[in-house]
Amino acid sequence: MTIPPNLSALPPGFVVLRSALDDVSLVLADTAADAAWARTDHSVLTEQEINYSLEFDPELATTWAAGRVVLRHVLGSVLDCDPGSIEIRLDIAGKPRVTDCEFSVTRAQRLVLVAVAADPVGVDLEAIPEDSVAAEAAALLHSRERDELAQLEGRELAESFVRVWARKEAFLKALSTGLARDPGMDYIGAAGSPQSPHPDVDIVDVVNGIPAGYSAALAVNR
Ligand SMILES: CC(C)(COP(=O)(O)OP(=O)(O)OC[C@H]1O[C@@H](n2cnc3c(N)ncnc32)[C@H](O)[C@@H]1OP(=O)(O)O)[C@@H](O)C(=O)NCCC(=O)NCCS
Structure with missing residues (x-):
């Protein structure tokens, strides 16, 4: 450790x-x-x-x-x-x-x-967006993530979207590519715990200490 x-x-x-x-x-x-x-x-x-x-x-x-x-x-x-x-x-x-x-x-x-x-790390914090913004931006996600979100609407959609988006940006920052790598390329998932697309990268949601109305995630590339 x-x-x-x-x-x-x-x-x-x-x-x-x-x-x-x-x-x-x-x-x-x-x-x-x-x-x-x-x-x-x-x-x-x-x-x-x-x-x-x-x-x-x-x-x-x-x-x-x-x-x-x-x-x-x-x-x-x-x-x-x-x-x-x-x-x-x-x-x-x-x-x-x-x-x-x-x-x-x-x-x-x-x-x-x-x-x-000590290892390359990525962190992302996002305010939960307007429902319409989330619905539009969901098109940028992986097809399986889009399918997961397709069943949701309104605030539930916005909250799930921002959760997967924070996970994704944390992952892409830990890879050091940022959004130069297509956010639709990797499946991380909108529900439950994040699923890392790469065996060397751990991704977690950050919940403790994050104020209501925001979503945060952290990734480390070992
Ligand atoms: C890096 C990026 C993911 C930032 O997302 P954001 O939600 O707008 O902003 P955040 O506040 O969460 O993060 C900004 C920080 O990301 C970091 N960052 C920038 N490029 C990065 C990269 N390639 N890898 C990891 N971290 C990066 C920087 O520290 C930046 O803060 P700084 O301006 O003080 O240096 C995104 O803007 C990006 O990838 N930009 C570069 C590629 C690009 O512009 N592609 C076209 C956009 S579609």
Whole structure:
């Protein structure tokens, strides 16, 4: 068993979550509540990150920057170093990476969720969408997943859709492809527990600590 990366003192408002993958450290920050400071204190961001965020509209810029602030503080805690000094580079697939650990970050509205592990990891957090959005986006899933959802409607459909979508994005992030790999290619399943399409990848739902109205999943590629 691999030991999860150790987290030294975390900033205010950061909450360590438990998941079924005990070799992954998982941290949630609510940037509209106890971690609201992450929306305004950009002292750990590089000039390049600040300029990048300014390419978005103001709301998206604030959300992106807050996510990067949270990520830098979590990595600083794991690597026991100044969060502002960590070199984060993009790989060829657009996945941000650091030298000494594997990580994944996801933002959903005010929430930021970060996973850190020794092996490539993927985490996804999604707000449950409008019923009509879920019905339309379900077309992107694997044919067997579409069949599973076809029996549902309304909120039940939206909740099941977002559960499988979070599982899928976590899986695709752990593979490091992101959505460059067709989300309709792999069957993970909408019901019960996620079914991993790959023997080296474990996928779990994250339930503990996730507020109502959101769905989250975590994957690790061993
Ligand atoms: C990565 C991706 C799955 C993100 O999904 P999302 O729900 O919009 O956003 P999330 O907040 O959950 O995740 C964003 C994070 O994913 C990570 N990410 C980006 N590319 C990644 C990849 N190839 N593998 C793993 N993680 C990746 C980044 O850390 C990013 O945060 P950052 O902008 O601070 O660096 C998706 O946007 C993607 O695959 N993009 C690249 C490929 C693409 O654009 N294809 C065409 C779209 S149809």
